[in-house]
Amino acid sequence: MTTDSPTLRTLTARTSVIGEDTTIRRALPHREQKTIGAWCFLDHVGPAQFAAGKGMHVGAHPHIGLQTFTWMIEGELYHRDSAGHQQIVRPGQVNLMTAGHGIVHTEDSVQDGAHLHAAQLWIALPDHERQRAPGFRNYPELPIVERDGYRITVLAGSLLDHTSPVEVFTPLCGADFTSTAAAHTELRLEASFEYGVLVLQGRATVNGTALEPGHLAYLPPGSGSLNLGCDAACRVLLIGGEPLQEELLLWWNFVGRKQAELEQALQDWNQQNARFPAVPGSSSARLEAPALAGMKLKI
DSSP states (O other): OEEEOSSOEEEEOEEEEETTTEEEEEEESBTTBOOBTTEEEEEEEEEEEOOTTOOOEEEEEEEBSEEEEEEEEESOEEEEETTSOEEEEOTTOEEEEEOTTOEEEEEEESSTTOEEEEEEEEEEOOTTTTTSOOEEEEEOOOOEEEETTEEEEEEESEETTEEOOOOOSSSEEEEEEEESSOEEEEEEOOTTOEEEEEEEESOEEETTEEEOTTEEEEEOTTOOEEEEEESSOEEEEEEEEOOOOSOOEEETTEEESSHHHHHHHHHHHHTTOTTSOOOTTOOOOBOOOOOOTTOOOBO
16 A cells, blocks of 8 residues: 655555564565665564563574664564674664674573564665674663653664764764654755655554554655654654665565675575684574575566
């Protein structure tokens, strides 16, 4: 479903499953909007209550050419990667993994039978950074602004004169807006940026358009301002950035520029090449890559 207005489009996320049985809403890439700035992937995970003995468990899998960005709202996930990093991400924190030339990681619920709510995103690395060595950082403290009934956490880039410490390589921003009651605010937007607003909980209006979970409002460059309101408790995620000038190829867990890169990454993964080593401390099985042949890759 796509609804058009002079400056705003509403896109509906599709439902998918990751790990064993974790249902998510996938807002990006969308057939009508592949990227928002360098943000090229956006999953809304939960809110989910796992049954006893169940949790989110994603086996060992590779990445190239991107940064994975996990914003934890409720619950805890244990990150392990092939560069030797091990980190629990807790509510109010961001985990940022830079894949660069290649990395492997796993994600597991810390406690089965627990609650989970998170946003998981990818940021496409610009061409001059995408072959860099892999890395990882946890960010336990992020700028918070109280404004017009919203508690605003600046996740990436800058907003309202506050700058996130999260290291990114292209001009972009990300913020979580949470209210416990009716609220309304208006923000000036960066004219060169395009933006997306995804409702995570409750209902909200974005520049006069009503949204509920699973719906993303897209605002093109030059939109000028964001008018955000709600009649009761809600949570929304704002992402934005300068539109990409590079053509991306996105397939499975890889972001590249040419199909030959993706074919090589797939071969390296299937042959257990040193580019994709084992994840220390993890007993998770390696995920099997789908076949590359016949896939439409361009985004």
